[in-house]
Amino acid sequence: MHLQIDRQARQPLYLQVAEQIRERIRSGALPAGSRLPPIRQLARELGLTRLTVHTAYAELQADGWIESFVGRGSFVAQRRGAQVHRQTAAPLSPEPRAAAGTLVEIMRLAHRPDVLSFAQAAAAPETFPVRAFGRALQAAIKRYERTLFDYGATEGEAALREQLAAFLTIRGLQVPPERILVTNGAQQGIDLVLRALVRPGDTVLVEQPTYLGMVERMQIQGLRLVGVPIDEQGLRPDALAEAITRHAPRLLYTIPAFHNPTGISMSPARQEAILRVAQQHGLLVLEDDIYGLLSYDAPAPLPLKARDSGGQVIYLSSFSKALMPGLRLGLVVADAPLFDELLSCKRLADLHAPQLTQLALAEYLGRGAFAPHLRAVCALYRERRDAMAKALQRSFPREASWFTPQGGLCFWVALPPGVDALELYRAALEQGVAFAPGQAFFPPLATQDHIRLSFAAHAPAVIERGLAILGELIGRHQARQGRQRPVCAGVPLV
């Protein structure tokens, strides 16, 4: 099938593919029932990655233009009925009509009632303290009345910043409220720091692998993303020093505590070494600590920022993982000149966060409700973490391997040799199970032999059931792949 791909166009490649196929279906050039080329073949023909073509097909399928059957391939749909069905299946979360990346797909799958998804590193909704928070909201409305709905302070509400300063002492940080900028979740913290510090063409170092929202965010700004290898103690200082020398980066983005996706925490000695290297080279470090509080086997490891005497570290956290993501509240800690830059960026981005959520959170924290919530959440997630460890042991082939995380929300699983994460992903989706393929977490070049499984949102029995399906599928793919090695060595992300 010949399609015209314009790599210079603003439109994402997968959308170019999807639209041209849709046009052919509309025009009748591709009649109902006709078979689309296999993903691998079309990707080769067009010089695209398989993920790009896969995303295009997924888009067409989501809109009801094509239907896919495991082992048979994809076909032009008889009538566009699938879309109607889909909308009935997931009325509460209308799927975006266009998806720009893996993050979208992960967020989409997490809300489909017909899919058992381990894809999203999300907290369990049943832990959300809806009633206690509702009371905090009422108290905030009563206390602040009209000022709650007027223009507010760009840096965040004073009452919340004071509570955040107290909150940060749990992480060993002594920070005055004036150094804390309230953000719409950690994602906005990342966005503001990149806007303030980095220009198109600049290089940012990240752990390899790293948070996929960071990978995608950097791609749209035209930043160079360089992955630094990690080992079981976290980021490697020797590799970091080498990357600094070679790439003259502007920033290092790191997740030292319960790293996403691997679950690894940086040892104290390693933290010291990393800080030393950063200081020697005058490299700023953006520390993402959103998982730091979710520790199940021992007291949580302290963040880098707690050891940062030289002011090298910009600290980032949020309430999305340990409390409720829908609050969209996070924070950045930065010192004077950078703080002012971040403030300007925040103001011109959206003036300020709503006072309603901020001051309700301040009330909630002020009532001491967070500490018992965190204890309960950690107990629940420990149980689910253990259930997933057991299910992996029971259901996954011996050739798969994983690291059992002491905190955070995910397992990072190495598939048996020859099993392709993306093919497994598609096959699993057909059976109603989803996970995050490892490719998504790798800056530019990726291997396809890992998957990320999140455990927090499911009861042990559900975890067991889902992993039994996955384990069986992996075994099947393993057997098949044993006979036929994949041609392509790496699937770079679009």
Next chain:
Amino acid sequence: MHLQIDRQARQPLYLQVAEQIRERIRSGALPAGSRLPPIRQLARELGLTRLTVHTAYAELQADGWIESFVGRGSFVAQRRGAQVHRQTAAPLSPEPRAAAGTLVEIMRLAHRPDVLSFAQAAAAPETFPVRAFGRALQAAIKRYERTLFDYGATEGEAALREQLAAFLTIRGLQVPPERILVTNGAQQGIDLVLRALVRPGDTVLVEQPTYLGMVERMQIQGLRLVGVPIDEQGLRPDALAEAITRHAPRLLYTIPAFHNPTGISMSPARQEAILRVAQQHGLLVLEDDIYGLLSYDAPAPLPLKARDSGGQVIYLSSFSKALMPGLRLGLVVADAPLFDELLSCKRLADLHAPQLTQLALAEYLGRGAFAPHLRAVCALYRERRDAMAKALQRSFPREASWFTPQGGLCFWVALPPGVDALELYRAALEQGVAFAPGQAFFPPLATQDHIRLSFAAHAPAVIERGLAILGELIGRHQARQGRQRPVCAGVPLV
């Protein structure tokens, strides 16, 4: 006074000035009681604008390092007592330690209880429907429970988007919910559109004058801002065509209904002409309609978007002016390929807006509460608009002139010849009255002969009192300026 100014530095110029003066005070080089050079003189010495030096002095004064006296100048403070006083005076809105522009100063002044401020184009807090909104909040919590606090849809909650589609019919727009992106206020709408469409170095056309948040937003992205003249019917099509030919802009940003700051609305014929020019040249138009609903003398003029058959117009609105700014909720209407780009930008900026405010607003709109609120608000603002018109007539010199707006929140007043808006601004502040100096609204080159006065937030008696003070000051400056013409013809914005 010799200071080192680095124009390439990331640090804003005014902060460079402020910090170096502060250092000298700290070190004793500038002892208590010593007189700082006049703003005009230091600006000339350093090759800076007067506004830059003014902002630096304001910063130092806000932090208690210096004291300024009308007619006498600025002096190093005896002790840093002013800061303590300031914090006691405004406990609910801690002033940002660093301010990056006029917008900050305007927002700051609006919250100082010791200042009567006409500076901010803001709604009157006493109109905020706190109780009705509180009930809508409770209903939303009851109806949505945990999903209210989980990750949500990047494009916005389905229930809100449906209400917004209905809401837009008041503006004559028939837009399906799928074309509506929920944003954190209009400021984020502007930010997302600029991120999706414009690259550093690109040119954007704006009305001259225009919304100052747009001026500042464009400056930090390194965009070229070109002002297009307006007349009493709005943007001039001939000037627009010329600007397009000369500057090859990427976008036109316009506020056709009750334009900020002038209050002028584009006539229907003018709208047609502007759309024709835009269509001829394939120029995208970003229409900011945040004042459109606040019409006092006649039905509100329809937006450009209502006439946009060619899909040339991206439409922007918010609930900050007609309902409550603290909600931080706005919307962008855009067609397919751009909509998807905006969605990506929104996702990578902050994932999504909080469901709490979104779904409470959906409830509020769904109960039909907005229409009576809007009627009441318009009646109140009409009264205040009339009060300001009368006070201007009574208290301002004959040589001042203004346009009485039929909607929106502000008067745009031309000062008598020779009266400098910035000097008037400083003198008025000394007497506890604030307004927005016209300079702030002009892209690069500015004249200093206009001021913007917002009427909505004050009772008629307060308006009368404030304008009496201003009128008297203008008269005094007029007399003085008559004897001594200003040297500098224009004050470009920092």
